[in-house]
Amino acid sequence: MMNLQGKTILVVGGAAGIGQATALLCAERGADVIVADFNEAEGRATAQTANGAFVPVDVTDETSVKAMAASISQSHGKLDALVQTAGILKGAYVDLEDFELATLRQVLDVNTVGSFLCAKYTLPLLKKGQKPAIILISSPAAYGVSSSYAYAMSKGGVSALGTTMAGKLASQGIRVNVLFPGGINTFMKRSVIEEDARRKGQDPQAALNAATQTGMGEPEGVAKVLAFLVSDEADYVRGSVSTR
Numbered sequence: 001m002m003n004l005q006g007k008t009i010l011v012v013g014g015a016a017g018i019g020q021a022t023a024l025l026c027a028e029r030g031a032d033v034i035v036a037d038f039n040e041a042e043g044r045a046t047a048q049t050a051n052g053a054f055v056p057v058d059v060t061d062e063t064s065v066k067a068m069a070a071s072i073s074q075s076h077g078k079l080d081a082l083v084q085t086a087g088i089l090k091g092a093y094v095d096l097e098d099f100e101l102a103t104l105r106q107v108l109d110v111n112t113v114g115s116f117l118c119a120k121y122t123l124p125l126l127k128k129g130q131k132p133a134i135i136l137i138s139s140p141a142a143y144g145v146s147s148s149y150a151y152a153m154s155k156g157g158v159s160a161l162g163t164t165m166a167g168k169l170a171s172q173g174i175r176v177n178v179l180f181p182g183g184i185n186t187f188m189k190r191s192v193i194e195e196d197a198r199r200k201g202q203d204p205q206a207a208l209n210a211a212t213q214t215g216m217g218e219p220e221g222v223a224k225v226l227a228f229l230v231s232d233e234a235d236y237v238r239g240s241v242s243t244r
């Protein structure tokens with residue numbers, strides 16, 4: 001299926017996990033893929049496998065996000081889709097009384113401010129694209145299913161940003177979707193499962209095995225949904241989408 005032929009797709013956070021699987025699948029389906037991440041080694045490797053380009057970015061740093069957009073403007077001149085997957089989860093299982101403000105700010109900075117900056121600075125490029133789409137990644141954490149106060153708050157902000165953009169940008173022909181993945185087998189999720197097991201005095205590996213057996217999804221599964229959402233076939237999809 002080559003339904004992404006002719007599309008230029010930016011995957012921010014594409015060095016690992018859901019973003020990496022998405023970059024690779026979009027490339028397989030014919031897209032010209034740009035991987036952006038602050039993990040340069042893995043980001044470049046993913047871009048190379050995807051036959052695409054790599055741009056370094058720290059999504060918390062406005063200058064860096066601006067530079068990413070400027071570099072893409074020079075190399076590609078447009079974007080047909082932004083998939084913003086860069087994210088972190090910190091402060092799992094920390095009680096409210098012990099929760100450090102610095103941790104809260106760090107998580108909000110990457111997940112929420114990062115999504116805002118990426119959307120803001122790629123918008124001029126998306127306006128030059130064909131049937132452009134912006135996909136942000138929220139989480140069921142946004143409605144309270146979370147191990148971390150900071151992560152929950154950050155994802156609430158991502159959802160609010162995405163649904164607000166969906167309304168405001170529709171008149172400019174830009175479709176915005178917010179994706180809510182379930183538990184997915186990535187570095188982020190594995191760290192939380194291991195941390196929970198250690199906290200309970202259990203074997204982290206056994207906990208990981210149990211999670212896999214009880215339905216934890218794989219990044220490739222979410223990538224199939226994201227590759228659909230950036231395609232023209234998703235033209236009628238509006239707002240929020242949930243996956244396993």
Ligand SMILES: NC(=O)c1ccc[n+]([C@@H]2O[C@H](COP(=O)([O-])OP(=O)(O)OC[C@H]3O[C@@H](n4cnc5c(N)ncnc54)[C@H](O)[C@@H]3O)[C@@H](O)[C@H]2O)c1
Pocket residue numbers: 012013014015016017018019036037038039057058059060084085086087088110114137138139140180181182183184185186187188189219
């Ligand atoms: N794994 C899950 O179960 C799950 C569930 C719901 C939502 N999500 C969300 O999906 C998205 C992808 O998560 P994942 O599970 O693939 O995690 P991951 O840790 O495997 O990948 C996250 C990527 O983001 C990059 N990144 C982190 N901070 C960055 C920064 N400041 N600037 C640039 N890049 C940065 C990392 O280098 C990494 O490549 C995240 O937004 C996460 O919150 C994940």
